[in-house]
Amino acid sequence: MNPSPRDRLIEAGTRLLDSAGPEALQARKIAAETGASTMAVYTHFGGMNGLLEAIISAAFERFGAALASAPSTDDPMADFFFMGYAYRRFALASPQRYRLMFGLAAPQKLQAPSTPVAAATFAQLVAVVERIVATGRVRADDTVVLAERLWSMIHGVVLLELVGAVAQDSHALTQILAPMTIDMFVGMGERRDSAEASLRRAIEAIQQSGTEAPRQPH
Incomplete structure (x- = not known):
């Protein structure tokens, strides 16, 4: 067709x-x-604003599909690590779309839209955070607020990579983002060995999915 x-x-x-x-x-x-x-x-x-919004919505649809590639297993923390990997992978593979999606380079008359499709991508993150909280492994903070914290952390590291402040190699993932995420979960009550075990499961799942997997951080 x-x-x-x-x-x-x-x-x-x-x-x-x-x-x-x-x-x-x-x-x-x-x-x-x-x-x-x-x-x-x-x-x-x-007009052009309408077309720009449609282009952004289409980019968010593909972004959402990337996040949806994360599995849903009995270890939601591992699923979250997989989703974070998929998030970063999309952003680095499509940097111009990512810039436009989040208003980093949009024309002055167009602000990054809060469209249903954009909200749906964030809802995917909230859903996996809700599953983590439901296990009792972390403190039961408001799940939307917790998702915003985690999103801000991933977004910040990705932006540092996109602007060249941090090299776009495994260092940002294995030495910055993954350890920082584990530290955050530990600070919320999770055992470090349990969080690290979830990260290992995520790496195994990424390898099985056929995409290039990160190394376990040391």
Whole structure:
């Protein structure tokens, strides 16, 4: 089934975003990619803001699919580590989309939207945090607030990698993010050996999924 004119514009915008960055997202350039006139942007999206929001929503859908690749096992902490790995992997593989999704390079007249699809990706993180809390392994803080803390931690490390402050290699994952996450869980009542065992299970699951797995931090 051939994509609709609307979908072709979204796909063309995403290609331009990946190749040239958010600054290249202009109605004329995107329309030209599909062989259409600029009027097509207004016909299908009501203007450039509408198209940008659609491109961002499409990026969040793919981001959500990446997070959903994490398994749901009887060890939700291991599942969380897998999800964190998938989060970082998406961001480093699609840095321009990530920048636009979180308003890091959006045009001034467009702010990062709080769309249903964006909220759904955060809900995936909340769900796995709820499962961790339900095990009694960590303190029963508000799960949304706890998810925000964990998200902020992952997001911060990823941003340091994207701007080049930290090298995009295994160091950020194995020597910064993973140990910091374990420290946070331990600070909330988890035993360190139990958290480290969950991390090992996550690494095994990542290896079995066919993606490049990190090493166990020392």
